[in-house]
Amino acid sequence: MLLHRYDVVSSTQSVARALADDGAPHGTVVLAEEQTAGRGRLDRRWDSARGLNLTFTLVLRPRIAARDAPLLTLGAAAGLATAFDLRVKWPNDLVTGEGRKVAGLLAEMDTLGDRLAFVLLGVGLNVNQTVFPEALPNATSLAVIAGPQDREDVLERAVASIVAWADHPDRLSLWRHRAHTLGRRVRIGEVEGVATGLRDDGALIVDGVPVLAGELG
Numbered sequence: 001m002l003l004h005r006y007d008v009v010s011s012t013q014s015v016a017r018a019l020a021d022d023g024a025p026h027g028t029v030v031l032a033e034e035q036t037a038g039r040g041r042l043d044r045r046w047d048s049a050r051g052l053n054l055t056f057t058l059v060l061r062p063r064i065a066a067r068d069a070p071l072l073t074l075g076a077a078a079g080l081a082t083a084f085d086l087r088v089k090w091p092n093d094l095v096t097g098e099g100r101k102v103a104g105l106l107a108e109m110d111t112l113g114d115r116l117a118f119v120l121l122g123v124g125l126n127v128n129q130t131v132f133p134e135a136l137p138n139a140t141s142l143a144v145i146a147g148p149q150d151r152e153d154v155l156e157r158a159v160a161s162i163v164a165w166a167d168h169p170d171r172l173s174l175w176r177h178r179a180h181t182l183g184r185r186v187r188i189g190e191v192e193g194v195a196t197g198l199r200d201d202g203a204l205i206v207d208g209v210p211v212l213a214g215e216l217g
Contacts, residue, residue: 001159006032013108013122016057020110020118026061027163031155052128053141054155060119062167066111070202070212072119072166073107078175079165080105080123083157084142087180090195090204090216094125095180100140102126121162127154172198181216188214 002025009015009032016030034050062072070091077088086094086102094103106122126141127149142149165171176182181195186206191214193207203210 001156002028004028004030006030008032008034008036010037011035011122012055012057013106013120016059016120016122017108017110020059020120024059026059027159028059029056029155029159030059031056049129054123054125054127054151054158056155056159057120057122058159058162060121060163060166062116062119064116064167066109066114066116069107069109069116069119071171073105073121074175074198074202075166075168075171076121076162077105078171078178079161079168080125080158081178082165082174083161084154086178088175088178090179090181090198091202091213096140096145097180099180100138101136102140102142102145121166123158123162125154125158127151172200172202186216188216 004019012030012032012035019028019030032055035055060072073092077092077094080103081088081094087097089095092105093101095101103123103125108120110117126139128143129141130144132139142154165174176198181204182197184195185193186195188206188211191206191209191211195204195206197205199205199210203212
């Protein structure tokens with residue numbers, strides 16, 4: 001693991017992009033204690049307690065077609081869920097069996113023609129935080145679940161699980177095994193019904209309707 005460690009950055013995604021543009025190799029990690037402009041999915045702000053949690057971005061350079069990039073996030077989420085005995089909420093959140101959020105993933109990519117040049121996989125993982133703002137009533141952490149954690153050990157396990165599973169041929173099978181979403185009634189935009197399966201391109205099947213992107217309601 002090639003680790004770039006920072007105290008404060010605008011966002012680990014931005015720093016990782018600059019490194020990737022300069023040729024940073026597969027597996028490069030950008031870790032920061034504090035982000036002044038951290039972001040999650042759908043341009044939401046990502047806040048993390050300083051010194052307690054992990055906020056990092058991993059540079060991935062898989063040799064796959066650009067159209068298969070969404071599968072990398074599913075594989076990474078499934079690997080993380082396995083490493084920390086969590087479940088995956090489609091498309092890229094890690095939750096407890098009761099649905100309380102422990103982590104979120106954010107993927108951005110660059111392409112060369114129809115191939116991937118690199119993927120920046122941002123990870124926000126609640127590790128040792130035990131008290132959360134009222135605005136995050138459904139949040140929890142590894143420490144709440146299993147007691148205080150060694151953040152360095154958690155980082156090593158998290159990165160290893162992502163690298164191992166992001167482009168693993170059995171990643172979708174693992175995702176289905178770790179899924180929190182399947183079998184539950186969900187709403188994504190105008191589509192509402194029971195999530196019955198995950199298609200091989202990563203689409204969630206909701207009462208027979210494939211949904212490739214959106215936010216679970």
